[in-house]
Amino acid sequence: MIKKFKQIAIATSVAAACFSAALPSAYAAEEQFFMLPSYRVGPYGANGQSFYGGFIDYLTYVNMKGGMNGVQNAWEECETEYNTAKGVECYERLKSKAKAFPGPIHTMSTGISYALVDKTAADKLPLAMQGYGLTSAVDGSVFPWAFPLVTTYQMQASAIIKFLKDKNGGSLAGKKIVFLYHDSAYGKEPILALEAEGRLNKYELVQIPVAHPGNEQGAQWQRIRQEKPDYVIMWGWGVMNMTAIKTAQKMGFPRDRMIGSWWAGSEEDVIPAGDAAKGYMSATWNVAGKGVPLIADIEKTVYGAGKGNMKDTSKLGTILYNRGVSAAVLSVEALLTAQAKYGKGKAMNAEQVRWGLENLNITEARLKELGATGLLPDVKTSCSNHEGSGKVKMQQWDGSKWTPLTDWIEGNKTLIHPLFQADAAKYAKEKGITPRDCSKEK
Amino acid sequence: MFYRETGQFKTSYAADQQIFPIRQDRIGIVLLLAFAFLALPLFASNYWFNAILIPFLIFALAALGLNILTGYAGQLSLGSAAFMAVGAYAAYNFQVRVDGMPVLLSFILAGMTAAGVGILFGLPSLRIKGFYLAVATLAAQFFIVWCLTKFPYLSNNSSSGVISVPNVEILGFKFDTPQSRYLLVLTIVSVLALLAKNMVRSTTGRAWMAVRDMDVAAEVIGIRLMRTKLLAFAVSSFYCGVAGALYAFCYLGSVEPDGFSLDLSFKILFMIIVGGVGSILGSFLGAAFILLLPIFLDIALPALSELLGLPFGSATVSHIQLMIFGALIMFFLIVEPHGLARLWQIGKEKLRLWPFPH
Numbered sequence: 159m160i161k162k163f164k165q166i167a168i169a170t171s172v173a174a175a176c177f178s179a180a181l182p183s184a185y186a187a188e189e190q191f192f193m194l195p196s197y198r199v200g201p202y203g204a205n206g207q208s209f210y211g212g213f214i215d216y217l218t219y220v221n222m223k224g225g226m227n228g229v230q231n232a233w234e235e236c237e238t239e240y241n242t243a244k245g246v247e248c249y250e251r252l253k254s255k256a257k258a259f260p261g262p263i264h265t266m267s268t269g270i271s272y273a274l275v276d277k278t279a280a281d282k283l284p285l286a287m288q289g290y291g292l293t294s295a296v297d298g299s300v301f302p303w304a305f306p307l308v309t310t311y312q313m314q315a316s317a318i319i320k321f322l323k324d325k326n327g328g329s330l331a332g333k334k335i336v337f338l339y340h341d342s343a344y345g346k347e348p349i350l351a352l353e354a355e356g357r358l359n360k361y362e363l364v365q366i367p368v369a370h371p372g373n374e375q376g377a378q379w380q381r382i383r384q385e386k387p388d389y390v391i392m393w394g395w396g397v398m399n400m401t402a403i404k405t406a407q408k409m410g411f412p413r414d415r416m417i418g419s420w421w422a423g424s425e426e427d428v429i430p431a432g433d434a435a436k437g438y439m440s441a442t443w444n445v446a447g448k449g450v451p452l453i454a455d456i457e458k459t460v461y462g463a464g465k466g467n468m469k470d471t472s473k474l475g476t477i478l479y480n481r482g483v484s485a486a487v488l489s490v491e492a493l494l495t496a497q498a499k500y501g502k503g504k505a506m507n508a509e510q511v512r513w514g515l516e517n518l519n520i521t522e523a524r525l526k527e528l529g530a531t532g533l534l535p536d537v538k539t540s541c542s543n544h545e546g547s548g549k550v551k552m553q554q555w556d557g558s559k560w561t562p563l564t565d566w567i568e569g570n571k572t573l574i575h576p577l578f579q580a581d582a583a584k585y586a587k588e589k590g591i592t593p594r595d596c597s598k599e600k
Numbered sequence: 601m602f603y604r605e606t607g608q609f610k611t612s613y614a615a616d617q618q619i620f621p622i623r624q625d626r627i628g629i630v631l632l633l634a635f636a637f638l639a640l641p642l643f644a645s646n647y648w649f650n651a652i653l654i655p656f657l658i659f660a661l662a663a664l665g666l667n668i669l670t671g672y673a674g675q676l677s678l679g680s681a682a683f684m685a686v687g688a689y690a691a692y693n694f695q696v697r698v699d700g701m702p703v704l705l706s707f708i709l710a711g712m713t714a715a716g717v718g719i720l721f722g723l724p725s726l727r728i729k730g731f732y733l734a735v736a737t738l739a740a741q742f743f744i745v746w747c748l749t750k751f752p753y754l755s756n757n758s759s760s761g762v763i764s765v766p767n768v769e770i771l772g773f774k775f776d777t778p779q780s781r782y783l784l785v786l787t788i789v790s791v792l793a794l795l796a797k798n799m800v801r802s803t804t805g806r807a808w809m810a811v812r813d814m815d816v817a818a819e820v821i822g823i824r825l826m827r828t829k830l831l832a833f834a835v836s837s838f839y840c841g842v843a844g845a846l847y848a849f850c851y852l853g854s855v856e857p858d859g860f861s862l863d864l865s866f867k868i869l870f871m872i873i874v875g876g877v878g879s880i881l882g883s884f885l886g887a888a889f890i891l892l893l894p895i896f897l898d899i900a901l902p903a904l905s906e907l908l909g910l911p912f913g914s915a916t917v918s919h920i921q922l923m924i925f926g927a928l929i930m931f932f933l934i935v936e937p938h939g940l941a942r943l944w945q946i947g948k949e950k951l952r953l954w955p956f957p958h
Contacts, residue, residue, distance in 0.1 A: 198915035199922065207915060237898060237918040242852060242859055243655060247895060250651035272762050272854045277650075280776075341749050343760035343856050350759050369746070370858065469915070581759065588696065588766055 188505045190226070190493060192217065192233035192261035193252035195270060200239035201371075202396065204426060205478055209266050210235065211468040212482025216490070218465050219456050226493050227503040231261065238270060245270030246277070253281060259505035262286035262305070262489045262515060268344050271304075276589075279303045284512045288485045289314075289420055289443055293347060296575065297582035298516060298544040299593040305515045305544045307488055308443050308537055309569070311344070311393075311419065312351035312577060313548035316569030318391055318417055318441055319355045321552050331360040336382050338402065339393040341367040344421070348393060351574055358573065372398030379409045392418045399427035400435075407434035414439065420550065424477040428555045436557040441550040444484040444534045446560045448475035451529035453483065477560065484534040491520050516541055516599075535566045541596035543575075603951040619797055636786055641779045649778035650851075652892065657782075657789045658846045660887035663871040664796055664880065665839025670869075671878035672800050673832035674812025675725050676733055679740035680840050681864035686714040686744060687841025688848035688855050689754055692763045696756050703768050707788070707845045714841025715834040717744070722833030726826055729815075741862055748857035764854040781850045788846065792839060797880050799835070808832055809878075874932060876941025885940040893928065897921040 194213070197206035217231040225231065234255065236248035245265055256263075262284045265271045271291035278285040279302070287295070287306045295304035309317075323330050337352055339345030349365065356363045364385050366378050372394065379402075382390060390411065394402055399422045406413055414437035418427070423440025431438075448454050453475055460466050461474075473479055496506045496514030506514065518539045525531050539546035549566035586593055603624050610616040620626045644653065666680045691710035694701050721740035725733050748754050748761070755763050768775040768784065775781050799805050807828045810818035819825050848855045867890060875886020901921055905912040912920070936943045 199918040203915075237921070239918075242855075244894075246852060247651040247655075250647045251899070254645075254647065268760075269762075269856060269859060272764070272856070273852045276764070276853045342858050343762045347760045585764065588764065590767065 188228075188259075189230050189232040190259050190261050190505050191256050192231060192489070193249070193256045193263055194233050194235045195238045195245045195248040195252070195263070195265050195267075196235045197238045197240045197267070199237065200241070202240045205424075206240070206266065207468070207470075208473050208476055208478035209482040209485070211466075211473065212479040212484075213264065213486045214467040214482075215456050215460050216483045216486035218467070219460050220486075220490055222459055222463065222465070226490060227497055229493075229497070229503060229505050231490075233261070238265070238267065240267050240269075242267070242269040242273050246273050249274055249277065253283065256283060258507065260284060260508050260511060262492060262511065264288070264485055264489070266290065272343070275301065275304050282508050282512075284508060284515055286485070286489060286515065288481070288488065290344070294578045294581035294585060296543060296545045296578040297593075298539075298541045299596050300582040300586045300591055301544065302516075302594060303512060305539070307515075307518075307539070307545065308484075308534065308547045309550055310545055310548070310578075311347040312574045313545065313569035313571070314419060314441050314443075314550050315348035315351040315391070316355055316574050317548070317550045317567045318552075319352070319359065320569065321564065321567055322389055322417075323359060329359070333361045333389070334364065334385065334387045335361050336364045336366055336385060336387040336390045337393070338366050338368060338378060338382070338390055340372060340395045340398055341369050342395075344395060345393040348419075350577055351569075352391070354573055354577065355570070358570075368394070368398055368402075370398075371396060373401050375401050375405045379405045379411070382406075382411060383409050388415065390416045392416060392422050394418060394422040394427070398422075400431040403428065403431040403435050403438055407431075413437040414554070417441065417552070423553060423560070425560070426476075426478075433557070435555050437554065439552055439554045439563065440560075442477065442553050442560075443547075443550050444477070444481050445532055445551065445553070445562055446475060446477045446480055450480070450531070450533045452487075452533060453480060455529055456483065480533060484530075487528065487530060487534065488518070488520070488537065491524070492518055495519070515539065516544070518546060532562075541594070541599040548574075603948065603954075605952075617801075619801070633790070636790075637783070641783060644782075646778045649782045652895065653782055654778070654785055654851050656887055656891055657785045658843050658851055659868065659871065659891055660884045661789050661792060661846070662840050662843035662868050663875065663883035663887050664793060665836045665843060666868050667872045667875075667878065667880070667883045668796060668800070668808075668839065669832050669836035671872055671876075671882070672805060672812060673808035673829065673836075674815075675722070675829060675832060676730060677737040677836070678734050678862070678865050678869065679721060679737040679744070680868040681860040681862070682741045682744035683714045683718055683837040683840035684844030684847060684864070685748060685855075685857060685860035686717050686837075687711060687844030688860075689748055689763065689857075690714065690841065691845035692765055692848060693754065693756070695766055703770055703849070707842055707849075710845040711838040711841040714844070715838040718833040718837025718840075719830050722830050722837075725829050725833065738862075741865055745857045745860060760856075762854055762856040763848070765849050768849050775850070785846055785850050788842065792842065793880060793884075796839070800880070804828075804831065812878075870929070872939075874929060874939055876939030879939070879941035881944065882939050882941030885944070889932075889940060894921060894925055897924055 194210060196210040197203060217233060221230050234252055236252055238245040238248055245267060260283050264286055268290045271287045274285055275292050285304045288308050291306055292304060293306055293310040293312055295301035295306050296310060352363055366381060368375055368378055392402055406416060416438055418440035420442045423442050428435035428438060457474055468474060492514035493506055495517055496510045500510045516539055518537055520537045522536050535547045535549035537546040548571055549568045551566055552563040553560045554563050605622050608623055620629060662680055662684055669675050669677050687710040690713035691706045694706035694709050721737060724736040728736060755761050775784050807823045810823055811828050815825060871886035871890045872883060874889050876882025898921055901917050
């Protein structure tokens with residue numbers, strides 16, 4: 159018996175030692191620390207691997223090029239499995255490390271970022287949400303610490319409508335559009351925007367939800383066949399996308415009249431659907447392929463030195479990989495913007511990083527300098543506009559790769575942004591937040 | 601040596617029937633509570649409060665609820681997460697729609713709402729049993745999540761269906777620090793656990809156990825099946841509902857219906873299976889095991905692989921963590937099918953004899 163107790167005692171002390179070893183230690187100065195609540199296992203693990211692979215590769219790339227005016231990037235991953243509770247645990251675990259010199263936090267999960275919006279505001283840490291998350295955070299007066307950078311679901315929906323309008327000679331009057339969506343927070347968010355656009359453009363909107371995970375859509379497409387819509391706009395995720403494309407083929411609905419959101423427009427969505435996906439279109443805020451000089455350079459520099467993060471190098475240049483790179487570009491640019499104001503070659507603290515994110519100005523010229531022309535749109539943020547761009551491209555699957563159809567299309571800001579402000583005001587009221595006065599920010 | 605009840609004479613029924621008849625246990629529980637209420641708030645870090653202690657207590661409460669239904673009354677349920685969702689959304693709606701509603705009252709009302717829904721979905725238990733009942737409660741799981749997604753009214757017309765809860769404030773005191781939230785959760789969970797412990801030792805609890813062991817025999821000795829089973833559903837759902845409200849208000853701060861998926865129900869079920877079916881203590885042990893072990897592995901494995909110089913990427917570590925976790929669950933179930941609570945009991949028996957094993 160004594161022996162057993164001894165064993166238990168040893169086991170627990172080892173465990174305790176491991177726990178305390180993992181607790182925060184003093185962090186080397188002059189390093190910008192990115193906490194990455196990432197996911198590489200679980201149902202969306204493949205998506206996470208590409209996104210975070212691209213993200214980390216860019217940070218490595220910047221480090222190899224001498225850092226941000228000499229400031230090196232550091233990061234630590236924590237597995238969330240796309241699970242909100244786990245994401246919160248990761249955030250709490252890494253928070254103290256990020257306290258001094260944080261990089262923007264990227265969760266790539268709407269659920270986790272929703273849960274973190276309040277926590278990051280309380281802890282004063284910058285939270286970035288590129289193309290997901292709480293969209294009303296566009297109104298920076300209520301959400302000083304949250305940044306839905308580049309574009310949002312609502313602006314994307316509006317841009318898709320604009321694209322369709324241009325395609326139809328400038329008017330959608332009398333047309334019928336089906337909105338097929340993943341029945342979750344993600345799928346529901348564009349509805350208000352589509353309804354508002356519908357009142358303006360006089361098209362008829364038919365909403366058809368698909369329950370998670372959406373691997374059986376017979377009933378929905380039966381309904382679509384009866385409705386005979388001119389277009390189907392699809393807000394799908396994961397297995398729902400390929401099922402929709404395949405079912406559309408079975409029901410004889412032309413794929414070139416189907417337009418997906420940017421989460422329904424990656425290689426993973428169309429390749430499994432095979433031939434059925436040919437002609438299918440989607441919106442995107444970053445392009446695929448290695449044609450962008452930056453991506454090619456990352457492959458040469460980082461993978462050439464054997465420091466790449468991706469195990470499966472064939473994924474380099476996919477939509478999600480490039481999205482990870484784009485997200486990292488935005489973060490690094492924000493840090494450089496902050497450095498330009500608060501001192502070059504210094505690691506930035508949370509408030510300075512926040513300022514950098516709020517005063518981003520990535521022009522076409524700057525993108526060209528980075529070798530990222532066409533990878534992502536130009537971005538200019540401000541206190542009242544944490545989105546900064548609202549532009550997307552349309553792309554079409556030709557059976558083997560995504561080809562861009564259009565230049566950057568901007569959604570109808572005057573129509574959509576008031577929706578965000580109304581939502582943010584409601585949020586502020588519920589939470590008892592006093593919005594800051596954006597005219598006084600500098 | 602230390603744990604022996606020699607010399608502790610019980611001279612009244614009350615003394616014999618108290619919750620902890622052995623003096624050492626009483627001292628132990630007082631020390632534990634003192635530690636939880638006094639020492640932890642002083643010494644634990646925010647990480648411990650936000651990421652470990654608060655979720656542990658909340659899931660222990662949910663597991664306790666399921667244990668009442670499955671462990672004591674013998675009705676298998678796969679709808680615990682859905683009842684948590686009912687609690688979370690009900691508490692939110694009471695808070696947002698009724699001006700000046702006290703938070704604690706809205707938690708209680710949320711529990712009551714969940715109890716009502718629980719009774720509704722407990723009705724099939726009068727006709728069907730075992731695995732078939734599990735399937736019926738599965739319907740609750742899917743129906744409730746669907747319902748919360750379908751009707752925007754329930755999420756106060758939030759465009760995304762996600763609710764973001766207001767701050768917790770009781771009698772003017774704002775629960776905005778992790779310590780204060782922890783203490784609030786701890787108080788609620790302690791009170792409810794004490795209630796549960798007493799409930800299962802009372803007539804009600806004995807009726808539940810009689811139904812669990814053989815419902816025909818229970819009926820013959822005069823236990824009203826319908827009332828007993830539905831009461832078990834109501835009490836269990838009440839606990840899950842309060843846990844759900846705490847989950848939204850004191851832990852995450854914002855929840856969406858999809859967060860209360862079948863996965864979460866399974867997780868709670870695993871908690872009571874690993875912890876001990878039909879044991880209050882088991883609910884806590886199970887919650888600790890299922891919740892804390894992955895976190896521990898997550899922290900320990902990368903450190904370990906670095907220490908040993910193993911070339912593991914973060915993806916590999918995540919996979920290994922899942923494997924070890926699964927293997928440990930199997931190990932415990934093989935070594936002790938009655939759960940960690942039983943292991944604890946055996947430990948106590950042995951401790952009574954120690955240091956003279958024979």
